[in-house]
Structures are given as C-alpha cells and as structure tokens.
Amino acid sequence: MDILTSMLGSSQSKELLATLTGSGFSAEQAKTFLPAAGESIVQATAGLDLSGDYSGGLIDTLLRRVDIQGLASQLGMDSATVTNGLTALLPQAVKLLQGGGLPSLASGGGIGGLLDGLTGKK
Numbered sequence: 001m002d003i004l005t006s007m008l009g010s011s012q013s014k015e016l017l018a019t020l021t022g023s024g025f026s027a028e029q030a031k032t033f034l035p036a037a038g039e040s041i042v043q044a045t046a047g048l049d050l051s052g053d054y055s056g057g058l059i060d061t062l063l064r065r066v067d068i069q070g071l072a073s074q075l076g077m078d079s080a081t082v083t084n085g086l087t088a089l090l091p092q093a094v095k096l097l098q099g100g101g102l103p104s105l106a107s108g109g110g111i112g113g114l115l116d117g118l119t120g121k122k
Contacts, residue, residue: 016092023088029077033085036075040066040086041093050098059090 020030044065050058063086072082 016089019088019092020085023084024081025085032075033077033082034089036071037082037086037089038093040071041090041097045097050094058094059087062090062094063087 016034017027017030020033021027025033041062044062048058048061063083066086068079068082068086071077072079075082
C-alpha cells in the first residue's frame, strides 16, 4: 500500500507510482519516495491559494518551497533524482489539490495516518 492509496484509492495511487517509474524510478524507489514527497508537497502548498490557473508557475513555486536537499538526504537519493521525481508528480498532485482530494482526505488522519497506510501500520 502507498500513501495515496489511503487518500485516493488504488487507481490514482497506481497512476502516481507509474508516473515515478516512468521518470526513471525503480518500483521500490517509487514506493519509498512517494510518502516523503507527498508530505513535502502538502507542506509546500500550505498557505497557497490553489484555486487559480497557474500553468507551470505553481509547479516552480512548489519546487522552490520543498527542501529538496533535506528530502534527498532523508531518502538517501541525490537532489537531481528528488527534483526529477517531484517534477513528475507535481502536475498530478496540483490537480488533486485543486480538486480538494488531498486536503479533505488528509484532514481525516493527517499525513501521519497516510504514512501509516503506506507502511502497513493501518
């Protein structure tokens, strides 16, 4: 199970994992990356108005707000790999956030509850 299975269901979660594997991640790397990236994305969007059409500008803003070096260190990956993964995930994540999918579901158990789902603690 991964972070977004708890939030969105297996179909959308599998799409995000496929996005990561399509951008060069192994299946295991994708499963490791997704929960940490999801938490970083949710934190990066805090306080932002996501209702507008930002085109690529919002993606760039979010990339600047994520601690890429810290995330890379946490995951044992280089910053280029983390940036590549975030760049691949962010367009889909923004659509989900703009649609209300992530925040409304995340509020039920917080990001910690989602991580529990990923690690099988639920």
